Amino acid sequence: MNGTGQSNGVGDGTRAVRAGLPEPVKHEPTLPGPVFAAHYHLPGDPTGPYTYGRDENPTWTHLERAIGELEAPGQDGVETLVFASGMAAISSVVFSQLRAGDAVVLPSDGYQVLPLVRAQLEAYGIEVRTAPTAGDAQLDVLDGAKLLWIETPSNPGLDVCDVRRLAEAARARGALVAVDNTLATPLGQRPLELGADFSVASGTKQLTGHGDILLGYVTGRDPAAMAAVRRWRKIVGAIPGPMEAWLAHRSIATLQLRVDRQNASALAVAEALRDWPEDLGVRYPGLMSDPSYKIASQQMHRYGCVVSFTLPTRARADRFLDALRLVDDATSFGGVRSTAERRGRWGGDAVAEGFIRLSVGAEDPGDLVADVLAALDESAK
Numbered sequence: 001m002n003g004t005g006q007s008n009g010v011g012d013g014t015r016a017v018r019a020g021l022p023e024p025v026k027h028e029p030t031l032p033g034p035v036f037a038a039h040y041h042l043p044g045d046p047t048g049p050y051t052y053g054r055d056e057n058p059t060w061t062h063l064e065r066a067i068g069e070l071e072a073p074g075q076d077g078v079e080t081l082v083f084a085s086g087m088a089a090i091s092s093v094v095f096s097q098l099r100a101g102d103a104v105v106l107p108s109d110g111y112q113v114l115p116l117v118r119a120q121l122e123a124y125g126i127e128v129r130t131a132p133t134a135g136d137a138q139l140d141v142l143d144g145a146k147l148l149w150i151e152t153p154s155n156p157g158l159d160v161c162d163v164r165r166l167a168e169a170a171r172a173r174g175a176l177v178a179v180d181n182t183l184a185t186p187l188g189q190r191p192l193e194l195g196a197d198f199s200v201a202s203g204t205k206q207l208t209g210h211g212d213i214l215l216g217y218v219t220g221r222d223p224a225a226m227a228a229v230r231r232w233r234k235i236v237g238a239i240p241g242p243m244e245a246w247l248a249h250r251s252i253a254t255l256q257l258r259v260d261r262q263n264a265s266a267l268a269v270a271e272a273l274r275d276w277p278e279d280l281g282v283r284y285p286g287l288m289s290d291p292s293y294k295i296a297s298q299q300m301h302r303y304g305c306v307v308s309f310t311l312p313t314r315a316r317a318d319r320f321l322d323a324l325r326l327v328d329d330a331t332s333f334g335g336v337r338s339t340a341e342r343r344g345r346w347g348g349d350a351v352a353e354g355f356i357r358l359s360v361g362a363e364d365p366g367d368l369v370a371d372v373l374a375a376l377d378e379s380a381k
């Protein structure tokens with residue numbers, strides 16, 4: 001599957017630049033501007049599509065179509081809902097699908113806010129089981145679970161699990177499957193085609209790619225499950241602003257360009273780190289020697305822009321981050337400007353003190369590799 005995804009007869013770049021565009025209307029813009037509205041003219045019976053701003057907005061509709069076309073090209077009956085953030089999207093699935101007495105399987109090595117979600121679920125009387133992402137360990141704790149939550153590749157460890165295999169096992173046991181697709185983006189991986197019921201992601205990262213908005217989405221195929229997700233969005237009101245939604249749609253036009261550039265550079269940086277004389281335990285799912293490579297190459301079209309590695313000490317890691325000239329010391333990932341951080345500073349992930357998560361941006365790859373190698377050299381002194 002590895003390589004440029006082709007679907008619906010056209011390439012990913014073509015799909016990305018046209019995603020979600022309405023039919024052309026003379027004298028109207030190609031992508032209509034953001035609609036700022038708390039309410040809409042609504043005489044008579046209050047019927048949709050546009051009644052009140054917390055429920056629907058035409059700018060969301062365009063963006064939801066765009067994301068749906070990338071997540072599930074050519075699949076009928078798939079629905080996408082956008083949210084104020086990735087966490088709003090994750091919470092909408094987890095809290096709308098589970099009831100007291102249900103069991104859910106979460107990754108033990110997933111996004112750092114999941115432990116807070118876990119505590120909240122347990123407070124509501126939901127049983128939470130965890131399993132690491134690598135090696136499909138989720139299989140051992142699946143019996144009787146209502147929902148299997150997968151994060152592949154995992155953030156920040158970059159482990160990968162076999163979505164097709166896990167989705168089949170979950171389906172056989174009557175469990176729904178959700179995949180956090182943040183790191184891969186829909187151009188890197190299409191979870192619904194691999195058998196998942198939901199693809200959920202933070203649009204804050206590479207999907208929008210400029211580090212200037214928070215956004216989330218849920219794409220799903222089960223009408224009843226998606227109706228519950230929509231109801232949750234209405235109840236909680238975790239909706240994106242029209243400006244954010246419009247900026248996101250505008251950014252998706254360049255998704256293929258950004259992803260291809262950033263991911264190719266990420267591989268170049270990963271190779272340079274692998275070839276460095278010290279063993280840095282570099283992880284990148286697209287590196288053939290990586291433990292994630294075998295499964296990743298079967299289920300991913302592209303391998304992401306995040307590279308992780310471990311420096312021997314916290315002090316060395318801090319010196320390395322200081323010495324970088326082209327890479328900002330900042331959290332998050334996926335932006336056109338490279339960022340890196342010592343992940344241990346947050347205290348939430350099970351990583352070594354010297355663990356670095358590096359997000360490769362759209363700078364010239366040679367410049368980035370040189371900057372990273374120079375900082376490694378300087379920090380070793």
Ligand SMILES: *Cc1c(COP(=O)(O)O)cnc(C)c1O
Pocket residue numbers: 085086087088111151155180182183201202203204205214215216
């Ligand atoms: C950032 C991130 C989230 C949360 O997204 P926000 O937009 O920050 O709420 C969820 N999952 C993963 C894998 C992430 O990297």
